[in-house]
């Protein structure tokens with residue numbers, strides 16, 4: 001397994017990596033998950049329960065799949081797609097639909113969101129948290145920009161199960177994914193980092209505990225894809 005960058009080097013490392021793979025990112029996502037990622041995104045947005053006129057932030061939006069799905073499910077909502085890798089946002093903007101509502105694109109650091117307190121009705125993220133240097137700080141920022149009663153929904157990888165069931169999953173992560181990365185993105189380093197960061201990320205229960213520390217309530221989660229993907233949700237208390 002490759003070594004991960006130290007926390008103080010992580011933002012620079014992560015931004016440079018996503019800048020390099022931005023143009024191939026969506027294709028690799030579809031291939032590595034056998035197209036399942038889109039069904040998880042639909043579930044994330046369903047769980048955000050957007051109503052007409054509400055605002056949703058997709059943080060670590062990358063090319064904006066979650067923001068676009070939000071506007072597909074609730075065309076009268078407003079979606080902000082924010083990320084600190086300009087190249088990912090640029091690719092995302094080329095995917096804007098010709099007609100209908102489009103996300104608003106913003107360059108933003110998940111650890112210091114450039115939005116006032118209580119701005120959004122929902123904050124969603126896809127595969128962001130495992131890439132940030134400080135998960136708790138990212139959760140605190142999401143909590144801060146949510147309105148009281150607002151919902152957070154998080155899609156990310158979760159370490160694969162131990163034991164026999166985990167063996168084929170680890171083979172896939174350690175060999176097949178880097179091989180696809182070399183072949184398609186021509187960037188084996190990036191696609192070694194992605195499985196390594198997944199294997200070493202918080203367990204689903206630990207992430208739920210971090211959400212509670214950040215102040216969220218009504219927290220829950222479901223695992224998908226043989227226990228390698230988790231969708232977490234929670235709320236900022238109404239009386240906060």
Ligand SMILES: C[S@@+](CC[C@H](N)C(=O)[O-])C[C@H]1O[C@@H](n2cnc3c(N)ncnc32)[C@H](O)[C@@H]1O
Nearest residue numbers: 018060061062083084085088109110126127131
């Ligand atoms: C694996 S991609 C996920 C993109 C998209 N959300 C998706 O579901 O496909 C992770 C994204 O998080 C962004 N990211 C990582 N750390 C970040 C930070 N501190 N602030 C903002 N974006 C960050 C990266 O630039 C990258 O675009």
